[in-house]
Amino acid sequence: SAYTDSSGYTYLFSEEEYVRQSKESDYIDEGYPKTIALYWKNEPGNEQLPKPFQESIDAAFVGHDGKTYLFKNDQFVSSEDLTKAESILAKWGRTQNNLKTTGKVDSAYIHGSQIMIFCGDQIFSFKDCLENDEVMPSEGFPKLIKEHFNNLPAEFHQDIDAAFKDNNQVVYLFKDKKYITIDSSNSQITPHEIKEHWGKTLNPLTDGSVDAALVGLDGKTYLFSGNQYFRYSSDDYSEVDAGYPRTIASDWGGLEQVNAAFVLDGKTYLFDNSTSNSYIRYSTNDYKEQDQDYPRAVENNWWNLPALRKFDCLLILGFRGLVVLGLVVLHFFCGNLQLVTTATQTTTLIVCCSF
Incomplete structure (x- = not known):
């Protein structure tokens, strides 16, 4: 080891001997090298040192604080008080560890076999299982986050809200x-607005197209568009229910689309005229399970109608002026054709499905 003390003397140590060089001299002082065990304690100021430090030292340096530090075994002394030996562990080797200080994780992502964790302005890497009691960060x-990633904008130097790595090995960091x-x-690396890219959902209503509409037996309103449907529980229709739109096929008995829907005699009917030309019926008001043996083909003599493969709209009327002998008049529209039939119904009911 080697160091220069406050008086300008430079000491170099090698095994059992040391040399001294005075300030502004190009040569070692006369009489050196000397044996550490015999002479080191006699150097200026060393008589104050604890006994182990008078016999030899393991390392030494002059710090940016202007103090001289001497190390011996598990202790050290400083020129601030050469008589006081302190534990090396109590002062040296301590690192900033935000995880230990804050006890929280801001975000994390998987990088190969490593788990990368963000905390404050730091990033940690763990290769061992995090559930192990003695788990330690990788070497x-x-x-600092800004040192781990090059060209990182200043606003992403700390407090990362979320992170992930995709299948193309691209890392995404989210902040505010x-x-x-x-x-x-x-x-x-250029920051982008989250709302410009993320959170977009497939929404056929953005094209203004509604294929069918229904006020169900559960009191909720359903709008069908393309292969999706929307549900409203409120009367003002200001917002769709949380979790919507949803795919029709996953919730309505396998129908791919719904082109007509209505409630009649306590049963709900939905028709898919675009793909399967079939219909489905529900006798319960929770719409969790369709009636047995449904869906069925529309052309299977449905309500004794002519053999039409599709109809565009169904209008059910049962109010004064259109009730004939207590029967409900049903109007089916297919292109430029209109079919009229009746069904037993004593309750006034209006259901209209337009497409």
Whole structure:
């Protein structure tokens, strides 16, 4: 080891001997090298040192704080008080560890066999199972986020809200209302608005097309468009229910689309005229399970109608002026044709499905 003390003397140690060089001298002082065990304690100021430090030292340096530090076994002394030996462990080797300090994780993602964890302005890497009691960060971690990723915008230097790595090995970092992508080249990184890319859902109503509509026996309103449907529980129709739109095929007995829907005699009917030309019936008001042996083909003599494969709209009327002998008049529309039939119904009912 070697160091320069506050008086300007430079000491170099090698095994059992040491040399001294005075300030502004190009040569070691006369009478050196000397044996550490015999002479080191006699150097200026060393008489104050604890006994182990008078016999030899393991390492030494002058710090940026202007103090001289000497190390011996598991202790050290400083020029601030050469008589006081302190534990090396109590002062040296401590690292900033946000996980230990805060006890929280901001976000994490998987990188090969490593688990990368963000906390404050630091990133950690763990290769061992996090559930192990003695789990330790990988060598070289924690490190500052800005040092781990090159060209990182300043706003992403700390407090990462969310992160993931996709199948193309691109890392996505989210912070407040923005996100960035980082590929293997760590090229120029530009933040983008989250709302410009994320959270978009397939919504056929953006084209203004409704194929069928229904007020169900459960009191909720259903709108069908393309291969999706929307549900409203409120009377003002200001917002669809949470979790909607949903795919028709997953909830309505396998129908791919719904082109007509109505409630009659306590039963609900839905028709798919676009793909399967079939219909389905529900006798319960929760719509969890269709009636047995449904769906059925529309052309299977449905209500003794002519053999039409499709109809565009169904209008059920049962109010004064259109009730004939207590029967409900049903109007089916197919292109430029209109079919009229009747069904037993004593209750006034209006259901209209337009497509």
